[in-house]
Amino acid sequence: MPSMIWRSSSVGPVSRFLSLRQVRFRSNIGTCISDFAIKKKGTGTGCFIELPDFVPLQDSILVKIPSSCEIYGKMNKINAISSDASVQNEPLLAQESVGTVGFSRIVTGEHPANLIMASPTPMSNIAVVKIDSGENDGMYVPEFDQSVLCYSGNLMLRNNNQITGYGVVALAGRGPVYQVILREGEHMVVASESILAYDSQAQIRLIRLQSPYRSPSAMYSFFSRYFQRYYDQVLMKLNKSFATGRVFSKIQGPGTFFLQTQFVPGSRKYLDEELLQITKSEA
Known part of the structure; x- marks a missing residue:
């Protein structure tokens, strides 16, 4: 009988301890994206144009697109979409294969939307670059179609490797990227x-x-x-x-x-x- 009392008194605390450990362990898995549903205010048209926010998430990127705005990217790299609750149908309009580099034109309507896009190379990091250049300046990307995940703004692609104008570009390299x-x-x-x-x-x-x-x-x-x-x-x-x-x-x-x-x-x-x-x- 004493042994039975000892076992019953010890099982309760141990089970509660394991339960607490499991809860704590689950809360620490992966990257917490607490603001995925929070949309970006403003609009992509008019006098005061708002550019999308590009938030790197290791080998993915969170794109917060304001209303009436467009980005260019690969449709097969989108793995999550969050739109306004009032939007019943498709939150985005996409036009496949714009230009010679195979990017799609993704457009929002009256409501903003958020996307998560994955890098083509696992365990690589995304470099977000803001560009504000003249016609003959800008940034050169030797393998533009493979190295750019998405971009937005008043940008122009020249010779399939030079990007000029005003906007933001997400570079997805092979492995870690260093500036x-x-x-x-x-x-x-x-x-x-x-x-x-x-x-x-x-x-x-x-x-x-x-x-x-x-x-x-x-x-x-x-x-x-x-x-x-x-x-x-x-x-x-x-x-x-x-x-x-x-x-x-x-x-x-x-x-x-x-x-x-x-x-x-x-x-x-x-x-x-x-x-x-x-x-x-x-x-």
Whole structure:
């Protein structure tokens, strides 16, 4: 009998303790998004235009879109939508495949809406960049269709890799993304595949470290003068034969650029003109 009393008196506190531990454990799982249902006020039209709010959530992003506003993004990356309770039907209007990069135009009506969009690469982080530039400035994104999750504002895409105007852009890199700011006179040599985006102030040129082939300057001067056409072809063949994976990008400040940390070295394909320019600069 005493043993029975001991067991019954100990089971109660233990079960209550485990119950408390379970409640606390569940409350700490994942990222808490407490304001997902809170909409952004204002409108995307008129004299005072409100841009959407882009809130990074590790490898996803919370997009708060005001009424009468539009964003551009990939429809298959949307995994949650929150709209006004009075909206019975579709809260958004989408037009598939706008332009050559395959983005969809997503528009809100009289009521705002919130979206959660996921990065195409798990465990990567989203970099939100605000742009306010002239026609010839802005930001360059070498792989725009793969590196941009969504964007909004009075922005213009040029040559499928330069974005100018006024607005906000969400960059989704491969793996963690880091912002690097170079001052005047500073430079950095990086793998070309690691460059996610850079502003128009930064100067980038291709270089090759420890080049296995270097033509004498006198020979280059002679052949470039009399046999330019054939010498360029020879240089292209030599470039393709010798370690193109050793090609890097030299970024010269002042300027800002973004690096992605999960990339495949040597995966970028270079044009013949780019490889030829490297060899000529080494000659």
